[in-house]
Amino acid sequence: MVRPPRSLLLALALLPLSAAADRPLAVVAPWEITGADPSTAGYVYARMRVAETLVDTDADGRPAPGLAASWQPSDDGLAWRFALREDVTFHDGSPLTAEAAAASLEHALAKPGILDSAPIAAIEAEGNEVVIRLDSPFAPLPALLAHSTTLILAPGAFDDEERVTEVIGTGPYRVKSVAPPQRLEVERFDGYWGEAPAIGTASYLAVGRGETRAVMAESGDADVVFTLDPASRARLARNDRLALHAEPLPRTIVFKVNAEHPFLEDERARQALSLAIDREGIAAGLLRDPEAAAAELFPASLGPWHLGLDAGDAQDLERAREMLAELGWQANGSGMLERDGEPFQLTLRTFSDRPELPLVATALQDQWREIGVALEVAVGNASEIPFGHRDGSLELGLMARNYGLVPDPLGTLLDDFGTDPEAMGGDWGAMGWRDDDLPGWLDTLRQEADSEARSELAGQVARRLNEAMPVVPVAWYQQTAAVDAELEGFSIDPLERSYRIDELRWSE
Numbered sequence: 037m038v039r040p041p042r043s044l045l046l047a048l049a050l051l052p053l054s055a056a057a058d059r060p061l062a063v064v065a066p067w068e069i070t071g072a073d074p075s076t077a078g079y080v081y082a083r084m085r086v087a088e089t090l091v092d093t094d095a096d097g098r099p100a101p102g103l104a105a106s107w108q109p110s111d112d113g114l115a116w117r118f119a120l121r122e123d124v125t126f127h128d129g130s131p132l133t134a135e136a137a138a139a140s141l142e143h144a145l146a147k148p149g150i151l152d153s154a155p156i157a158a159i160e161a162e163g164n165e166v167v168i169r170l171d172s173p174f175a176p177l178p179a180l181l182a183h184s185t186t187l188i189l190a191p192g193a194f195d196d197e198e199r200v201t202e203v204i205g206t207g208p209y210r211v212k213s214v215a216p217p218q219r220l221e222v223e224r225f226d227g228y229w230g231e232a233p234a235i236g237t238a239s240y241l242a243v244g245r246g247e248t249r250a251v252m253a254e255s256g257d258a259d260v261v262f263t264l265d266p267a268s269r270a271r272l273a274r275n276d277r278l279a280l281h282a283e284p285l286p287r288t289i290v291f292k293v294n295a296e297h298p299f300l301e302d303e304r305a306r307q308a309l310s311l312a313i314d315r316e317g318i319a320a321g322l323l324r325d326p327e328a329a330a331a332e333l334f335p336a337s338l339g340p341w342h343l344g345l346d347a348g349d350a351q352d353l354e355r356a357r358e359m360l361a362e363l364g365w366q367a368n369g370s371g372m373l374e375r376d377g378e379p380f381q382l383t384l385r386t387f388s389d390r391p392e393l394p395l396v397a398t399a400l401q402d403q404w405r406e407i408g409v410a411l412e413v414a415v416g417n418a419s420e421i422p423f424g425h426r427d428g429s430l431e432l433g434l435m436a437r438n439y440g441l442v443p444d445p446l447g448t449l450l451d452d453f454g455t456d457p458e459a460m461g462g463d464w465g466a467m468g469w470r471d472d473d474l475p476g477w478l479d480t481l482r483q484e485a486d487s488e489a490r491s492e493l494a495g496q497v498a499r500r501l502n503e504a505m506p507v508v509p510v511a512w513y514q515q516t517a518a519v520d521a522e523l524e525g526f527s528i529d530p531l532e533r534s535y536r537i538d539e540l541r542w543s544e
Contacts, residue, residue, distance in 0.1 A: 059542050061238040061523075063535060064249050064258040066389040068217035068242045072193075073200040075147035077216075078184035083535045084222055084240050085233075087187040087205025090118050090137065090166065091178045097286075097337070097531050099178045099443050103132060103188055103206060104166070113173030113485065118166045118181075124229045126190035127210035134161035140188045141166065141181075143198060149185035150442065153450035155482075173483040175490070179444040182533065208233045208538040218242045234541035246391030253278060253518040260523070260535070264516040265391035266324045272518045279519045283528035286337055286440030287513035288330055289396060291384065292421070292433045295506055296468030299380060300431075304359040306505040311356035312407045313400065315347045319511050322395045330509040332502055333437075337530070338445055340491035341498050356407050365408070373408035381410040386434035387418040396510060397434050422463035430467060436513050437464055440531045446481050449497065452507070455479040461506075469506035 063084070070076045074087070081087045092102035104118035124132035138161040145151045145159065155171040168177065180186070190204040203211050208230065209222035220240040224233055241258070243249050250268035253261040254275060264272065264280075273280050293300050293309075300306055315329035329347035336342045365373040365380055373380035384400065386393045394415050401411040411432075414420075424430025437452075439445040452465020455475045460466050477497050484490050501507065519526045525539045 058236060061235050061260070061537060061540065062258045063238060063240045063260045063262075063537065064243050064252055065240070065262040065535075066242065066244055066246075066249070068244075069214065069220055069240075071200075071216055072203050072214070073147070074144065074187040074189070074203075075149050075185050078187045079532075080220060080240060081203050081205065081207075081211075082184040082187060082533055084220060084238065085207045085209045085534060085536075085538050086203055086211055086222055087189060088207050089182050089184070089186050089188065090120075090141075091181040093182055093443050093531055093533060097440065097443050099182060102182070103137065104181075107178055109173075109177075113175070113483070114170050116168045116170070116177055117162075118168070120164050120166065121229060122164070124206055125227045126192075126206055127204050127225055127227075128190055128192050129227070130190050130192060132188070132206055134164055134166050136191050137161070137166050137188050139191060139194075141168075141186060143189075143194065143200070144186045146198075147185070150180050150183040150447055150451070151186065153447055153482075154180055173485070175481075175483060175485050176442070176444040176446050179442040180447050183442050183447070184533065209238065212237070231538075233538035235537065238537050244389055246388070250518070256520070259520040260526070260537075261518045262515065262535075263390060264518060266322060266395075268391075269324065269516055269518075277521055279521050279523075279526070281517045281519060281526060281528055282325075282514045283530050284335065284337065285438070285513050285515050285530055285532065286335055286445070287436050287438040287515075287532075288333055288335070288509050289393070289434070289436050289511040289513055290333065290507050290509050291400075292425075292430075292435070292465065292467055292507045293469075293505065294428075294431050294467045296428075297382075297431055299382065301468075302363055303504050305363055306508065308356040308359040308407070309404065309409070310350065310505055310508050311352045311359070312404055312409070313508075313510060314351055314403055315510060316351075318396055318399050319347070322399060323392060323511055323514075325514060328511045328514065330512045332498065333507065333509045334439060334445065334498055335512050338439060340494040341439075341445055343495070343498050343502065345502070353407060360407065367408050371408055372405075372410055379410060380408060381412070382431045383412045383414055384432040384434055385414045385416060385420050385424060385430060387420070388415055389418055390436050393434055393436065400434070400510075425461075425463050425467050434510075435464065437507070438532065443531065446478070450478060450482070453478060453501075455482070466506040469504065471500065471504060474500055 090104040092100045094100040105121045107118045157171045158169040160167045193204040208228045210225040212221040212223045214220045224236045246265040249261045252258040319329035320326040331345040331347040331350035334341035364375045386397045397413045421433035451462045457475045522543045
């Protein structure tokens with residue numbers, strides 16, 4: 037028998053270590069890459085750590101230094117100064133300057149996005165500071181600047197017409213290749229201002245079907261798979277090659293209501309639909325998480341916005357029937373409701389990108405049949421809910437709404453409900469609903485700096501939304517992930533701003 041040379045044996049012995057050091061990371065999630073512009077696809081580039089924002093968040097979800105090392109409002113609240121970190125470089129080698137950051141934010145302001153809710157008069161560069169001037173005080177401004185639509189890009193990312201042609205950020209990874217709408221490849225950026233990531237290359241793949249994502253985790257074709265349906269989660273939990281993770285999020289499964297629909301314009305009809313929901317049954321039976329049942333929009337993690345309502349007390353079929361009878365609805369011979377010869381029939385739109393939503397929609401269909409309401413479920417694309425809002429065709433839309441898109445739910449509420457009594461509502465919020473008080477409360481919250489006053493107003497807003505129900509809560513949401521057991525350092529960001537891939541390493 038001829039033995040291999042000692043030098044070859046040594047080289048072969050070292051191969052696993054080299055492979056571990058150079059092993060790429062494959063991330064799979066449902067969300068498509070719609071292009072390069074942060075206004076539409078910033079969440080992908082933020083989560084894959086390609087680009088960063090002026091403001092970051094800490095472990096408790098509060099605003100923390102990002103590309104801005106510090107910030108300070110003026111005494112009158114009409115100007116905020118954000119002092120940039122020094123010696124930060126973009127992926128093309130150009131320096132992060134106040135001029136570059138201000139120009140990038142001006143681009144964000146010109147596009148539909150989170151900054152629309154702030155009364156911004158001007159964005160300027162002064163020395164090493166970005167100065168944002170306001171028409172009126174706006175206390176949650178730093179929280180808005182943690183949103184992915186406000187990613188800071190290099191001047192070279194824009195063409196002569198101010199369009200984003202490539203994503204040139206400051207993150208620990210830079211774009212290696214991108215093929216919208218599905219694939220993004222990134223590589224470690226050696227000039228990063230912070231701690232260098234251990235994994236050199238990573239990829240992101242958008243896969244809409246939950247079953248396909250689960251199979252990819254099972255087969256080893258993906259190392260980190262986000263957003264698992266309950267059935268797949270139970271199966272993958274038995275796989276020794278995988279570690280399963282779940283993290284409660286400030287995201288709530290809700291359905292928005294067309295309050296101008298003749299069947300839904302009276303809040304008693306909306307309350308009746310809510311009272312007919314077995315939230316605890318949905319949480320335990322479908323979501324496999326009994327604690328997920330939600331009788332209100334805001335979870336406990338959102339502090340003063342949380343009312344502490346018991347989901348077990350939120351179902352009352354008898355009261356639901358009484359309220360519908362007060363509105364003139366009577367059961368026919370089949371037990372289904374009619375009024376003036378017209379059946380109580382509605383269509384609920386939802387989408388399968390979040391695999392639990394069609395399951396919840398089917399449960400609502402069964403539960404509302406018990407009070408005589410006929411529900412048709414239409415499963416399509418997520419975009420059909422905002423389209424239906426705009427053209428007025430939407431009756432009900434089931435979705436998972438994130439009230440922690442920024443470290444203060446006010447930003448999302450301003451998008452969803454607004455401060456104009458004559459034009460309340462947004463694509464994912466109120467539709468055809470008006471309220472005399474809520475716009476004023478939200479406007480006060482925009483300006484109020486006193487924490488005690490803000491807490492009191494937050495509770496008032498939460499109570500009014502719970503009474504009028506332009507948007508109806510069903511369950512809290514958990515982000516779930518199946519992760520290769522050889523990956524170390526994995527955690528889920530509860531605000532879904534980052535996949536934290538720069539904190540991962542392969543075990544050796």
